[in-house]
Amino acid sequence: MKISRYFTRNQMLGLLKTGDVILPGTEQSPSFSQTGCIEYIDRMAAFLSADDLTGLRILFSVFRWSPRWLIRLLMRMCAHNRSYPGFLGAGLRMLEIGLKGATMSLYYANLTHPDYQDEKVFDVIGWNPKIVLRESDLAPEAPSGPAVDYDNPSPDDVAAIYARARQAQPDIESWGVAKRLEFISRLKEIIIARQTYILDRIQQDTGKSRTDALTAEIFGTLDHLDYLEKKARNILADRKVPTPFALMGKKSRIYFEPMGTTLIVSPWNYPFYQAIVPITLSFTVGNAVIYKPASATPLKGLVEELLAEAGFSPDWVQVVYGAGRQVGDQLIDQRPDKIFFIGSQTVGQHIMRQAAEHLIPVELELGGKDPMIVFNDVDISRAAAGAVWGAFTNTGQSCTSVEKLFVHQSIYRRFMDALVRETSRLTLGTDPAGGADIGPMTTPSQITVIAEQVADAKAKGARFLTGTDWDGRSAAIPPMVVDQISEDMQLDQEETFGPLLPVISFTDEAEVVAMANAGEFGLSASVWSDDLQRADRVARAIVTGNVSINNVMLTEGNHALPFGGAKKSGIGRYKGEFGFYCFANIKSILIDKNSNKMEANWFPYTQKKFNLFTDLTTQIYSRGILSTVKAAVSGLKLESYVKKIAKKNAGNSES
Numbered sequence: 001m002k003i004s005r006y007f008t009r010n011q012m013l014g015l016l017k018t019g020d021v022i023l024p025g026t027e028q029s030p031s032f033s034q035t036g037c038i039e040y041i042d043r044m045a046a047f048l049s050a051d052d053l054t055g056l057r058i059l060f061s062v063f064r065w066s067p068r069w070l071i072r073l074l075m076r077m078c079a080h081n082r083s084y085p086g087f088l089g090a091g092l093r094m095l096e097i098g099l100k101g102a103t104m105s106l107y108y109a110n111l112t113h114p115d116y117q118d119e120k121v122f123d124v125i126g127w128n129p130k131i132v133l134r135e136s137d138l139a140p141e142a143p144s145g146p147a148v149d150y151d152n153p154s155p156d157d158v159a160a161i162y163a164r165a166r167q168a169q170p171d172i173e174s175w176g177v178a179k180r181l182e183f184i185s186r187l188k189e190i191i192i193a194r195q196t197y198i199l200d201r202i203q204q205d206t207g208k209s210r211t212d213a214l215t216a217e218i219f220g221t222l223d224h225l226d227y228l229e230k231k232a233r234n235i236l237a238d239r240k241v242p243t244p245f246a247l248m249g250k251k252s253r254i255y256f257e258p259m260g261t262t263l264i265v266s267p268w269n270y271p272f273y274q275a276i277v278p279i280t281l282s283f284t285v286g287n288a289v290i291y292k293p294a295s296a297t298p299l300k301g302l303v304e305e306l307l308a309e310a311g312f313s314p315d316w317v318q319v320v321y322g323a324g325r326q327v328g329d330q331l332i333d334q335r336p337d338k339i340f341f342i343g344s345q346t347v348g349q350h351i352m353r354q355a356a357e358h359l360i361p362v363e364l365e366l367g368g369k370d371p372m373i374v375f376n377d378v379d380i381s382r383a384a385a386g387a388v389w390g391a392f393t394n395t396g397q398s399c400t401s402v403e404k405l406f407v408h409q410s411i412y413r414r415f416m417d418a419l420v421r422e423t424s425r426l427t428l429g430t431d432p433a434g435g436a437d438i439g440p441m442t443t444p445s446q447i448t449v450i451a452e453q454v455a456d457a458k459a460k461g462a463r464f465l466t467g468t469d470w471d472g473r474s475a476a477i478p479p480m481v482v483d484q485i486s487e488d489m490q491l492d493q494e495e496t497f498g499p500l501l502p503v504i505s506f507t508d509e510a511e512v513v514a515m516a517n518a519g520e521f522g523l524s525a526s527v528w529s530d531d532l533q534r535a536d537r538v539a540r541a542i543v544t545g546n547v548s549i550n551n552v553m554l555t556e557g558n559h560a561l562p563f564g565g566a567k568k569s570g571i572g573r574y575k576g577e578f579g580f581y582c583f584a585n586i587k588s589i590l591i592d593k594n595s596n597k598m599e600a601n602w603f604p605y606t607q608k609k610f611n612l613f614t615d616l617t618t619q620i621y622s623r624g625i626l627s628t629v630k631a632a633v634s635g636l637k638l639e640s641y642v643k644k645i646a647k648k649n650a651g652n653s654e655s
C-alpha cells in the first residue's frame with residue numbers, strides 16, 4: 001500500500017474497509033478497494049482543513065478495528081438521520097456527508113477508465129447529491145412533451161396533462177417506497193426551512209390568522225410527512241397472511257400497489273394542508289398526481305415550487321387551475337384511476353355521478369355539522385375554552401368545527417357565562433406576529449351564507465349573546481354565541497362553516513344522543529365528561545367518523561388515526577394506515593409453490609368426491625380435537641382419491 005503523508009497505514013486500512021461498505025461495487029462498477037483509488041488519498045487530503053483531517057484520522061482509526069457490520073449499521077443510521085432528533089440527526093448527517101464525500105472523491109479520482117465515465121456513484125452509495133447542490137442547481141425541470149396550459153386548460157391540455165402523468169407513473173412505481181420517501185423527506189426539510197414564506201402565502205390567499213395557519217397548515221402538514229417517513233415503508237410492505245388448513249402447503253400474501261393516476265380536488269379552507277397531505281400520500285403509494293385547488297385559494301405556483309425544490313419532476317404532480325364547474329368535468333372525463341375529493345356535499349355528489357359513468361373509485365371527504373356534548377361533571381372553564389376554540393378556530397371554516405353545542409341543563413347557565421366570557425376575549429385580525437385569534441372570512445360567498453343564517457335565526461327568535469355588532473357584510477365577522485335555538489332554523493340544520501355557535505341544553509344521555517344523531521351529517525363529534533365509561537358509551541352511540549373525548553377536533557391531530565365521515569359526510573377514510581389503502585390497489589396473492597398435485601375441488605366432480613367433501617366440511621369447521629383428527633383423515637382420503645383419478649386420467653390420455 002502506498003505510503004501517505006497524511007494517514008498512517010492503519011488509518012488507510014480503516015478507510016479501505018469503510019470505502020468497501022459504502023461502495024461494495026456492482027456488476028458494472030468495481031468496489032472501492034478494487035479501483036486502487038486509495039492511491040489518491042494525499043491528493044484529497046491536501047484540500048482538507050486541519051480539523052477535517054483530524055476528524056477523518058480519528059474515524060478511520062476507529063473503523064480499522066471495528067467490525068464491518070458496525071460500520072454498516074452506522075451508515076444505515078446516517079442514511080436515516082432525519083428520523084433522529086435535533087443534534088443527533090445533524091451529527092449523523094455531517095458524518096454521512098463527511099464519510100461518503102471523502103470516499104466518493106477518491107473513487108471518482110480513479111474513475112478515469114472510459115468504462116466508468118457514466119457511473120452514477122450517487123446511486124451506488126444511496127446518497128442524494130442534491131443536498132450539496134446550490135439553489136440555482138435545483139431549477140425546476142421542464143415538463144416533458146409539448147407545452148400545456150395549466151391555467152384554465154382546454155380539453156386538449158387536460159388530455160396532455162393525463163398523458164404526462166401516465167407516462168411518469170411507471171417510473172414512480174418502479175422506485176419503491178424508500179426512494180419515494182427520499183423526496184418526501186426533502187419536501188419536509190424545505191417546508192421547515194420556508195415556513196415564513198409559506199405562512200405569508202397562506203395568509204395572502206385565505207386571510208386566516210397567522211397562528212391558525214401555522215398550527216393547522218404547517219404543523220399539521222409536517223406531522224403528516226413525518227408519519228409517512230416513519231410508517232410508510234412498513235405499511236406498504238408486502239404482507240404475509242395465514243393460509244387455512246384446507247389450503248395446506250400454499251402461501252398467502254398481500255401486495256399494496258399504486259392505482260395509477262390520481263385526481264385530487266381540494267377546498268379553500270386549508271389550501272396548503274389539503275394539498276400537500278393527499279398529494280404526498282398518493283405519491284408515496286406510487287401514484288402520479290393531478291391536483292386541482294379551489295379557485296378562491298389557489299396558492300398559485302406554491303405547491304409546484306416546493307415540490308420542484310424537493311426534486312420532484314413536474315410530471316409527477318401536476319397542478320391544474322380553473323373553476324371547478326368548468327375544468328372539473330374534463331378532469332374526470334379523462335378517467336383518472338382514483339378521485340379523491342374534499343369539499344361540499346353538492347359537488348361531491350356531482351363528482352360521484354360522473355365517476356360512476358366510468359366506474360372510477362371515489363373517496364369523498366365532505367361537510368359536517370359536528371356536535372359537542374358537555375355533561376355536568378366537567379371542568380366548566382376548560383370545556384368552555386375547548387368549545388370556543390373548536391367553534392371559532394380558522395373562523396369556523398373547518399369541516400370539523402363545533403357547529404352545535406349541547407350542554408347539560410344543570411350547568412347551562414354557568415357554562416354559558418364562561419362561554420360568553422371566553423368568546424368576548426377573542427381578537428380579530430391577521431397580525432403577522434401571530435397575536436390575533438381570528439382572521440376574516442375567506443370567501444364572499446361564505447359571508448352570504450352566514451348572513452342568511454344569522455337573519456333567519458334572528459327572525460325565528462334566536463338570542464345572540466356575542467357578535468351583535470356585525471353589519472351583515474364585513475368579512476371580519478365577530479364570533480357569535482347563540483341560544484334559544486329551534487329546529488326550523490337553518491343554523492340548526494345546515495352546515496354553517498363560519499363563526500356561529502348555537503347552544504342547546506339537554507337533560508339526559510339518550511336525549512342528547514338522539515339530538516346529536518338527528519342531522520344528515522356525521523363527520524366528527526366531541527364528548528366531555530369526567531365519567532369515561534359514559535363518554536365512551538356516547539362516543540359509540542353517535543353515528544360519525546371521528547370522536548374526541550374531553551377534547552375537540554383532536555382526532556385530526558394524530559396522523560395514525562384514519563379520517564373520514566359517516567352518513568352524508570363522506571365515503572372512505574384517509575390518514576393513518578387506512579389512508580394508504582385509499583390510494584392503493586390491494587392485491588391478493590396465493591402461491592402454490594412447486595405443487596404437482598391436482599386440486600380436490602377441480603373437475604371431475606363425482607359422488608364419492610362430494611361425500612368426502614361433505615365429511616371434510618363438517619369436520620374442519622367443528623370444534624374439538626377429534627374433529628381435527630377426523631378432518632385430517634378425510635383430507636388424506638380425498639387426496640389419495642384425487643391422485644387415483646388423476647393417474648387414471650393421465651393413463652387414458654397417454655393411451
Ligand code: NDP
Pocket residue numbers: 265266267268269292293294295296322323324325326327328329342343344345346347348350351365366367368398399495497523565569570
Ligand atoms: P366545493 O365543493 O364548492 O369545492 C371543492 C372543490 O371542488 C374546489 O376545488 C372546487 O373548485 C371544486 N369543484 C367545484 N365544482 C366542481 C366540479 N363540477 N367538478 C370537480 N370539481 C369541482 O367546496 P368548498 O371549496 O366551498 O369547501 C367547503 C366545503 O368543503 C364544506 O362543505 C366543508 O365542510 C368541506 N370540507 C370537508 C373536509 C373534510 O375533510 N371532510 C375538509 C374541508 C372542507 P372551485 O373552487 O374552482 O369551484
